[in-house]
Amino acid sequence: MRLRVDPVKCQGYAICTEVAARHFSLDDWGFAQALVVDVAEADVEAVTEAITDCPVRAIRWIPGPGEDDGRGTQEPAG
Ligand code: SF4
Secondary structure, three states: OEEEEOOOOOOOOOHHHHHOOOOEEEOOOOOEEEOOOEOOHHHHHHHHHHHHHOOOOOEEEEOOOOOOOOOOOOOOOO
């Protein structure tokens, strides 16, 4: 799985950098950025805690290459 920080939603509370410091840092303006986009299985718990604890829900999992996003596949029309 991969993670993504929504730069519009992030308000710079910095909880993610405390909970999962290896995966997040704050940029020069105080907003979070993901340091490690592809999350190893061993780090999923810490990143999930950061996602859960973010007050504005600015962090989310996104599917990695070849992973199902849970929405199923759509056949092209035609
Ligand atoms: S906890 Fe959420 S709002 Fe706070 S810095 Fe991290 S992503 Fe941004």
